[in-house]
Amino acid sequence: MTRPNDIEFTNVTKRFGDVVAVDNVSLSVERGAFFSFLGPSGCGKTTSLRMIAGFDQPTEGDVKLSGQSVVGVPPYKRPVNMVFQHYALFPHFNVGDNIGYGLRQRTPQPAKADIDRQVSEMLELVRLSGYENRRIWELSGGQQQRVALARALINHPTVLLLDEPLAALDRKLRREMQIELQTLQREVGITFILVTHDQEEALSMSDTICIMHDGQIVQTGSPTALYDDPVNRYVADFVGKSNFFEGKVVEADDHGAHIETASGRAFAGRNPRNAISLKNGSSAVLAVRPEIIFIASPKTGAPSNADVEAPAVIRNRIFLGEQTEYLVEAEGLGEVLVRAPKHAETQTGGFNPGDQVLIGWQSAAALALEDA
C-alpha cells in the first residue's frame, strides 16, 4: 500500500545564469512524511526547497504538489508554508499579529474573533500561550522559532517547509526543538520538508533523507539505510563517521570486493545494497565505521569474530561519556579512528596515548565503496 505523493519532481533543472543549482532531479515525497534534503552549502537543497515554495521556478522539468503541476504558480497561491532560516518574523507586528498574518491575507478575511481564536490555539500548540502581545524582539531564539512555526501552521498547509530551522539555536535548544518538531509533525500529520547541512539533525528527525551533491541526488533513503548502506564514499562520509582506506579492486563479485591498499595489503568488504558492483582494477575505498573496530591489548588478543587485525599505537583519546574515541596509528593503515563502547572500556580498563594495542574488525561489516 503506498500513500499518495505530496511532492513530485520530474527531471527538474534550475540554472542561475551559467550555474546549475539543481541538475535533472526527480524525486517524490509521500504524504505525511518527514523528508530531509541533506548536503553541504551549494548542493542544491535550498533551491529545491525554494522551487516547492515558489520563490524560484524550475528552468526545466515539472514540480507537482498533490498531483498538480505548480510551475509558474506564485508563492502566495501555493498551499505550502515555510519556516525561514532566522525565522523572518515581521518586526513591526507583535506575536499574535505575526501568527495571524496568513489568515488576514485570505479573501474573504476571517472575522477578527476567529483569527484571535486560531492564533491562541496555535500559541497553545507551540507552548506559548498568552504571548499574543509580546514584541518579537522580546522573545528568545527558541520562542521565535516556535512563533515562526505557528505562523506557518495556522494556514494548515499541505506541506511545511523548514529551511535550516534550528541553525540559529544553541546545541541544547536544538535537541529540544528536534524532538518538538517530530512530535508536532505527528500531531498535525502533514508533510514536513527539511533542509539542513547538519547530518545529525536529518538523521534524528527524518523518515527519508535525500543527500544532494552538486545539484544532483546522490542517495535517497531512510536514515538507517543511508548509514548502513551508503552508495559511495560521499554518503558514507556525510552520514556518520568512517575510516576510509583507499586502494584498487583486486577481486570483485556481486557481493563484495577485495581492495588492495598502498601498503600492499588487501582487505575484503561487502557491497552496500543498491550499489553498483565494483570492477576489477578500479580505484575504490574500504569504509570501516569506527564503532565496529575493536581495540585490545596485545596480551588479551583479538576477539574471535575478527578477521582483520593490525598492531597500533594510541595517539589520542577522547572521552565522550557513553563511549571513548581513540585515534591510533595502525601498521599498514595509517591513522584510524576507533570508538570503544563504555562496557568494552570497563573490560579493558582503557588505554593511554603511547600504549601498544591491537585493532581489527570483521570483514563482513566493512564496506567496499566507489571512491566518489
Add this chain to the structure above:
Amino acid sequence: MSKDYKDNMPISRQKFIEELRRYEKGSVSRRHFLGVTGLGFATAVMAGAVPGLRPSKAYAGNLGDKVVLATWPNYHDEANFEAFTKATGVNVQVNVFGSNEEMLAKLQAGGSGWDVFVPTNYTITTYVGENLIEPLDLKQIPNYEASAFDPRFAEPGTVNGKVYAVPKDWGTTGYVVNTKHTKGKKLTTWKEFWDITKTDFSGRTMVHDYQLTTIGNALKYFGYSFNSVDPKELADAEKLLLEVKPHLFAINSDYQPSLRSGDAWMSMCWTGDGKQLNSDMPEMEYVIGKEGGEIWSDFYAMPKGAPHSAAGYALINFLLDPAVNAKEVLAHGYPVGDSRTNALLPKELLEDPILYPAKELLDTLEFGAAATLTDPNRAELLARFKSA
C-alpha cells in the same frame, strides 16, 4: 601678458568691439546677480603673484603686497589689475557685490577688510554720517585732476567741503525694449513702459529687484520725483506696482539672460547692459523715459581703517590715469566724466546715444538721494510688492 596700453591708444572701432565682446562674455549684469543669491560677495584674487615682478622704481614707497577692492561685477579691465601688480608688486583682491545696501550692511557690520570700494553717489553722505569712510588725501591721487571732471559727476563725492570720493564712471537707468514685439510703436516714456506691461507685454516685462529704481520709475508714471518719500506719492506708486505685478515676467536685476533668450521683452536697464544688448541684438532699444528717471555716478572711496591704505591710494591713482581709465571704459561700457579720458576714446563711442543720451533727456534725469536709499518706507514698500 598685457601689452603696454599706449600701443593701442587711441583705439580703433574694431578693437573697441573686441573689448566689448570680452565684457559681454560675462553674462552677469552689473548689479544684483550676487545679491539675489544672498551670498553677499564673491572673492577673486586677481593677478597672482608673478615671481620676479616685484615693486618697480616708480612706486618706491612700501605698499605691501595686497590691496582689497570691493566693487561691482564686470566693472573693471582685469588687464589693468595685472598691469598694476606688475608696476607695484601689489596684488589686487576683488570682492564683488550686488547692491549698495549690501556694501553698506557689510561696512556697518565692521571688519570688512576693504581698502577701496565703489559706492554710488547717493550713498556717500550716509557713509559720512555713519562715520564709515575717510576723507581722501588728494595729494596721494595726483591723477585726479578736479578740473578735468564734469562737476555733475564729481560733486556728490564732496561732503561738508571734504572730498570723500573721486568719480569712477556714470550712467543712466532707463529701459530696454525688444522692438520686434512693439508692432512698430515707439516707446518713449515710463507711462508707456507700465501701460504696455499691463496689456501687450503682459508676462514679458522685468523690473529691478531694487527699491531705488523700481519705485522711482513707478513714481515717474505719475510725474512725481524719482526720489519722492512723500507717503501719498508712494501710495500711488505702490498701487501701480501691485496692479502691474501679475503682468510681470520677473522682479530681478539680472535681466540680460531672459531678454537674450526671448522670454522677456522689456526690462528696466542700466547703461552698460543696454549697450551690450543693443550691440548683440539691434532690435533691443535703450529708452530713457521722457518724464525723467535716474542718472547716477559711481566713485572710488576708502573705508575707515583700511588695512592697506597706501596701496589703496596707489590703486585709485592708477585707475584714474586717463590711459588706464580709457581701457576701463572699453571693458565696462559706461561713460566717464573725465575729459582727459574721453580724449583717448574712439569717436563712435563718444557719439553713442546709449552711453551719451541727448541733452534734453539728460536734463530731466535726477540723481538718487541719500534719503531715498535709506528710507524705511520705500524698503517696506518694495518688500510688500515682492511678497504680494
Add this chain to the structure above:
Amino acid sequence: MQAKWINRLLLMPATVWLLVMLVLPLIFVIVFSFGERAPAGGYIPAFSFEQYANLPARFTAFKNTLTLAPLGTLAALLIAYPLAYYLAVKANPKWKTLLLVMVIVPFWTSILIRTYAWIYILGGRGIPHLLEFIGIDGVRLINTPFAVLVGIIYGYLPLMVFPIYVSLEKLDKRLLEASADLGSPPLRTFRQVTLPLSIPGVATGCMLVFILLMGEFLIPALLGGGKVFFIGNALVDLFLQSRNWAYGSAVAATLVIIMLVTVTLYMKLVARVGEQREDVSIL
C-alpha cells in the same frame, strides 16, 4: 570620577560650538526683534512689540513657505520613494553603486549652477519650445510657483532618496518572501511590510527636506523670478537691502518658533509610531 571628566572634555567642542554658533545668535535675534531700525539701517536698542505687530506685512512670505515647503516635501517623497525602492530592492546589484553615484553626482555641482540650468530648461527656449513642436503654444513655466516646485524637488531629491534607500536596503528581503509565502500578493506585501518598515527613512527624509525648505531662498529667487517670495527671501531683503535688523529678527524668530512647533509635533507623531515599534526611532 575620571570618566566623568573625560565625558565633559569630549563634549566640550560641541558645547562651545553650539553656544557660539546657535545659542548666542539666537539670543541676539530675540533681543534684536524687540528693538528698532536705526535711521540709516541696522539696529538701535528698544523694547517694543512693533516688529511683531508688523509681521502680517510678510504674510504672503509665510503663506508661500508654509504651502510650498510641505508640498515640495510631499512631491519629493512621491518621486524619491519609487526611486529608492528600485535602487534598494529591484536594481541589479552590479549596477547599484553606479546608480547611487548617479543620484549623488549632481551634488558635486553647486546648487546655484544647477538651478541656473533649470532657468533655461523651463524658459522659453526649453520645454515650452519643445511643446510648440507638438502644437501646444503659450506655455509659460519659468517664474511660476510650478517652476519653484520643480526646482525644489530637483534640489532636494537626493536628501529624500538616501534615508529611504537606507531603510529599504536594510529591510530583510526574506520578510517579503515570508509575506508572499503566507498568501500575500506583491502589492499587499508592499503595503503591509515594505512600507511600514521604511517609515524611519521616510520620516528622516521628510524632516530633512522640510526643515531645509523652510529656510530656502535661492530657488524661489531664481526660478520664481522674484515673484514667489519665501521667508528666506524676506530675510535676505530685510538684512541686506532694507537693513532692518529689528524687523528681520522678528521674522527670523517667528520662523524659528514655527519650525520648533512643527518639528515637535512631527517628532511626537513619529514617537507615537515608534512606541509600538523598536525599528522606528529617529533622532
